[in-house]
Amino acid sequence: MTWTLTEADPKNYPRKFLVLLDAVRQYNDNIDHDIPLLWKAFQFAQNAHMGQFRRSGEPYFEHVYNTALILTDLSMDTITLCAALLHDVVEDTAISEEIIAEEFSPTIAFLVKGVTKIGGIKFNSEQEQQAENFRKMLLGVAEDIRVLIIKFADRLHNMRTLGSLPLVKQRRIAIETRDVYAPLAHRLGMYRLKMEMEDLALKYLEPRIFNFLEKKVSAKREELEAYINNFTGLIEKKLRENGIEAVIFGRLKHFYSIYNKMKKQNKPFEEIYDVLAIRVIVNTVAECYGSLGYIHQLFKPIPERFRDFIANAKSNGYQSVHSTVIGPGGKLIEIQIRTHEMHKKAEVGIAAHWKYKESKDNDDSLDKHIQWLRDLVDMLKSDSTNESDFMETLKIDLFKDEIFVFTPKGDLISLPKGSTALDFAFAVHTEIGLRCIGAKVNAKIVPLNTELSSGDQIEIITSANHSPSYNWLKYVRTNKARSRIRKWLQRNEFEQSVKLGEEILEKGLRRLKKADKIKEVRERYQELGYQTLDLFHQALGKGDLTLRDVVNTLLDESEKPGDSEFTVDKILRPFTRTTQGVTIQGLDNVMVQFAKCCNPIPGDDIVGFITRGRGITVHRSNCKNIPKIESEQDRLIDVTWDLKGGRTFIARLNIICEDRKNMMYDIMAVIREMNTNMLSVNFDVEGKLARGQVAIMVENVRHAGRIIAKIKKIPGILSVERM
Structure with missing residues (x-):
């Protein structure tokens, strides 16, 4: 990417940047120091998205710009605003995370990477448990809480412009917003974002209801505004008379809240009385309680609707005194009384805990707010007074050993931290696990022992001709995968032993010219102490029972052959290639x-x-x-290696790899580079993968290990194992 940075000169700033700058100045008096960095991010993002357009037809840059503007409402620091401007650059352009780190900083690159990772995850289930796991996963992925805050702003702007997307996408994104992002914003105390997200989700999921409420509210707007002005005027006068300065304003509860009340109470809009909320903002906690007393002198309170969230803060840090009173005309009105600091936290939640760290002092007590993770854990530890709060007792520590990954269809699966693609395959379905030969993680083909991370999307590649090996037990983490593999191996060993036992019995008796006794022996297997014929054959195949034992027990003395006829090499037909060493x-x-x-091969433990x-x-x-x-x-006899220089041995390698151009050439190039010979090669292609065997000449185990290590480094190689 080539681009030119225009010097930071107010005369050259476009109007959009000036608007962003003015928004930041509302809460950051020291922004002048950060202007060059913010201006650089603005230009970089504008250049990177040049020529890209959203489905609505507007330039794509409008989206990242508006995401940053939303974050100024949350008083976010310059680093976060820069990351917001750049948050889609890695995903939607050819610019890499490394370039972002080089041009800006590792911190900004880290935030961009986190937002990109969350953006690649799609929530497609309406099941409550899936939504909860998804929210937990988001917290786990967002190692820096600013990642999540940027994602909230990104999602809010997408919801504001959702109308340009196809109806199917509108519904999917709206469900995801309602079930995942809005509850998580609520859990983190970000009520302003939460309420707008919920209203926009309602607009696209229940358009008839939304339009109905919009019309009802619009028809009564003047009446309601007049009522609010009268009501707040009475309170303001009462407080002023008693020496309390307060900022008082009223609002209609948001549509989603009214809709839920209508459903819960099974009443029409006209019968929902507590649709108004009044906020009283004062200077001190003492004035909160004093104001409450004066308001109760004016209007009769409803005792069961009183909540003291100052003395007993919500688990997300929210503090206010709530009281519902009977206002003029018999209307039920909820009043929320809080300090200015409480109000800020109530509006932006955990974002209020983020403070740009200017001090170099390492004293935690002097820099409390920068410890965002500690604040978050403390809040999530607290007992919630609201039973419906999302994951009341959640702490990040509770799921530090858990990851959340996705199937290609978007279904979410929880696995222990450290789980591999093979664990995922068995979690999806046992048969998929038993037949898997590789996996795609985030669209990239990887080996089955690849460790997974939260947010990964995994697709398993299977083959009907593939089956588990003992090596699989070395890199699975879940009990399900381990037990299924062991069960298959045991069953397979049993079947192989039964098959070999049948062969030993038939070929052995035929060689002994006793073929006419095969049927009789199989009918009398119980005399040898076995309950089934398969168990009898298995014992023969494993060597627990020998053909000599069978003949000596079941045949008459006159029918028994001499000992020399029972040589194992004649029955099992061992291979005849000889060598020394x-x-x-x-x-x-x-x-x-x-x-x-x-x-x-030399280096292996051996037995003769x-x-x-x-x-x-x-x-x-x-x-x-x-x-x-x-x-x-x-x-059985002890044998040891006794080698002289120049001797080589055959090593057979099982290889699974991508089926790509020049793969075989790359494998042979490694073998030539290691100065050895390839005796044979045989590969079969299955879908996008190839698997097969290569026979090479090696000097010893170390030599074979070096060759295997080199082959593993070839792009597209999934696994290499000695047979």
């Missing part, structure tokens, strides 16, 4: 063959198995095939 109990020149089931007439087969110590032969302990 191991020492067997100090003996040399012994015929050795390496098991192809596990392909041991004596095969009559064929020397020794060497397995890895953890080879899954060893249990099939362990019953013959006298044929």
